[in-house]
Amino acid sequence: MLSIGFIRDNANEVISRLKVKNFDAETIVNEIISLDVERRNNQQLLDDTLAELNKLSKEIGGLFKSGKTDEANEAKRKTTELKEKSKELNKSYSEIEKQLFSKIVELPNIPHSSVPKGNSEDDNEIVKSNAEIPELGGKALPHWELAKKYDIIDFELGNKLTGAGFPVYKGKGAKLQRALINFFLDEAEKAGYNEVQPPILVNEDSGFGTGQLPDKEGQMYFVGLDNLYLVPTAEVPVTNIYRDVILNANDFPVKNTAYTPCFRREAGSYGKDVRGLNRLHQFDKVEIVNIAHPNHSYEILDQMVSYVESLVSKLGLPYRILRLCGGDLSFTSALTYDFEVFSAAQEKWLEVSSVSNFESYQANRLKLRFKEEGEKKTKLAHTLNGSALALPRILAALLENNQTNEGIKIPEVLQKYTGFAIID
């Protein structure tokens, strides 16, 4: 969420810049400003009342000790009114604060100045395209048919065990999954990322910290008996490692990577591009998460984009990089680059990575702060994350693009992980 001080000092800027996200913030911002004034007035009264009460209590203590019981009882009588007053002020304070909070969390993050205007994915800006699209000829099969032909992914079996969107990887398919995970983790480590293996169930505080809760509650699987959520991405547990943490400026940049399965209910997206591996309820992903100094977070973002680009290049996949327009940008993001690879039999671009800078939006929820060298005051850090990479669509593109009469060729970089060069 945006910090109240920033909204207070930059109300007009907040309103105008949120228009890029097609978000009309005027009413909310005005409500926030007036609630903020109300809150501060209320706090002043409350603090004064409590100060007076504290002073009296101390005096009463002294009077009792020196045996002046009558005077003490007299003073006690005076506190009654103050106590009632402070109770009321306390109540109104929490009420105002609650309202203020509920308004502030309604505001999305402010988009970066480079974010293009636009309403949908059609308005995203293509930053780079390396689309040497392979010629497959007429008899190219989509990946779900290849999966069946070589018996490497079993969608029906997943239906039996769980339901739609939970495929079973078999034989060389399972091994290829494992190879991709190891390849991605090894590459991340080479790029300076520290590997962590977090829990894949998280509590409500964690869900709030990265912004999944309260808005996107319906998108996560919820284990009601224990009040826990299955992670939709490793971003949630890995970023929340730093919840309520105060870093030193020289700790930056903090770079973590994690492999986790990811669980998404995908409510409301039934029937659209869900064939095969295109959209699943459970999938594997390696995520990279950075915590950065505010002055350097956009350099870090560029580094992350280059890093992800190196992965898709090494896998030999045709790709393009998009800068998301305001309308397509997520609620919490200030700037997002999407990576898409071309899946040649479906003749479709598939999103395989999303790399974002959240600036201090998540950090404010997380209370993730840092101190400059020698300074006492804390400041909010910047958080960033990116998929590096999400497996299913990578797999879909690899299968489709590398199919030959002899079988499916495995990219050279993966062969030392798979132990085979072809699926036949």
Next chain:
RNA sequence: GGAGAGAUGACCGAGUGGCUUAAGGUGCUCGCCUGGAAAGCGGGUGUGCAGCGUGAAACUGUACCGAGGGUUCGAAUCCCUCUCUCUCCGCCA
């Protein structure tokens, strides 16, 4: 799952209603001392919100001793609820 014991600052640890402004120690840091260091001595050392200022700081008020309520003029301390940790038993990959 059963029984018991706990949760105090960066860390250890005292504190059973007001001489607590959270003792004492460790760590860190600044100063003195020193050729330099160690030791020693002295000072400082949390977070949020608000006020005052606005370059920041300082200063003032307030809240925070696992979380949330309650009792009281006054709560780290008493009461209630919850969460978590440890020990033993049970179960178990």
